Amino acid sequence: MPRDNPPRDTLYRDADQQIVDFVFDETVAGVFPDMIRRSVPGYEAVIPITGLIAAxxxxxxxxxxxxxCSLGATTLAMLRQLEAQPCRIVGVDxxxxxxxxxxxxVIDPRVSFRCEDLRDTNxxxxxxxxxxxxxxFLSPDDxxxxxxxxxxxxxxxxxLIVxxxxxxxxxxxxxxxxxxxLAWKRANGYSDLEISQKRSALEKVxxxxxxxxxxxxFVAAGFGKCETWFRCLNWASFLVRP
Ligand SMILES: C[S@@+](CC[C@H](N)C(=O)[O-])C[C@H]1O[C@@H](n2cnc3c(N)ncnc32)[C@H](O)[C@@H]1O
Incomplete structure (x- = not known):
């Protein structure tokens, strides 16, 4: 994780807030490491092992x-495994x-970050x-x-790892x-209200x-090989090759 003691995610704690569609804005970015760690089963295994496979x-x-790339967690995981190997890593968000x-x-001369839509990335x-x-988070049509x-x-x-x-x-x-x-999220300290309000915010997004x-x-896109290398509950990671 990018920060040692990331601020706690309490974005959906209050009952009287108006729930709008989820966006990756400043408030989400501020609590993101804690949010993703407590929301995505397997995240703490997938990111370092993705970095290892990639490196x-x-x-x-x-x-x-x-x-x-969000805050660069996957990029950092890759860098940890690459040691001094010369390469170029581009983070896009x-x-x-x-x-x-x-x-x-992430301060490393091999890494650059671009603020752009990944659909436009060369x-x-x-x-x-x-x-x-x-x-x-992309439109299914895209x-x-x-x-x-x-x-x-x-x-x-x-x-490719997805x-x-x-x-x-x-x-x-x-x-x-x-x-x-949902039970896992509760065990990680989220209340029923937080879980249901976040779910409403994510519904259309x-x-x-x-x-x-x-x-x-993956096959329709022209890839020849695809396997599920990790799955935890309803979260999976695919390793895909031409
Ligand atoms: C759940 S987060 C990804 C987490 C990150 N890959 C990690 O493992 O820590 C989704 C990220 O995708 C970004 N995103 C969504 N749609 C995008 C698009 N069309 N182009 C670039 N970034 C996008 C969001 O801004 C957000 O930071």
């Missing part, structure tokens, strides 16, 4: 992208509050593309085009994991797909 795949002088803090958190020659918990563009632009021996919340076709399975996820939809979309 092992990145050749000397290679190029990596951390798309939807379209939220100014996130990019500003990422620039403070990925030409990428050896590694990391996109942890971001695709779910997702295939984003992945197709990645496949066209990345190196033929490149690697982490996402997922849902299940089977009603019982979907409810089981959803309710267990975060659209979740099934594992099968992800797999089919």
């Amino acid at each position: 092992r795949h990145l050749p000397d002088h290679g190029l990596a992208f951390d798309l939807g 379209n939220a100014p509050a996130m990019v500003e803090r990422a620039r403070e958190n 990925l030409a020659g990428a050896n590694v593309i990391l996109m942890n918990y971001v695709l779910q 997702r295939l085009a984003v992945l197709t563009n990645m496949r066209r632009q990345m190196n033929p021996d490149g690697m 982490s996402e919340k997922i849902r299940f076709e089977d009603e019982f399975q979907d409810r089981l994991y959803d309710e267990t996820h 975060m659209v979740v797909d099934t594992e099968g939809m992800h797999a089919q979309r």
Whole structure:
């Protein structure tokens, strides 16, 4: 995590607030490390291991992208494994509050951050593309085009890692994991009110797909290999290759 003692996420604690659609603004950026750690099961395993996989795949002088980088946690995880290896890492996020803090958190001449929409990012020659918990925030209509563009632009021996919340076709399975996820959030100190208010804020903003939809979309985008390398409840991470 970028900061040692991150401020506690209490954004949805009060009962009398008007719930608006979730945005990655200054208030979210200020509590983000605590929010994501207490909200996403497996986050504290996925980020360091993503960094490890990515670093092992990145050749000397290679190029990596951390798309939807927020405060730079994935970039930092990669850097920890790269030691002094020469390379270039580009972090991309379209939220100014996130990019500003990422620039403070990660000081390394090999890393640069861009405040831009990842749909506009030139990925030409990428050896590694990391996109942890971001695709779910893009319009479903844009997702295939984003992945197709990645496949066209990345190196033929490149690697893509995509982490996402997922849902299940089977009603019982979907409810089981959803309710267990909410129980896990409660165990992490969120109240029922906080959980339900955050859920309302995310309802229109975060659209979740099934594992099968992800797999089919990777194939439709031109990728040849896709496997789920990590799953915890209804959160998964995919390792994808041309
Ligand atoms: C859940 S956070 C990602 C967390 C981060 N990858 C990590 O592992 O710590 C989603 C991030 O994606 C960014 N984002 C959403 N849509 C984007 C877009 N179209 N272009 C660039 N960034 C985007 C948001 O601003 C937010 O910082």
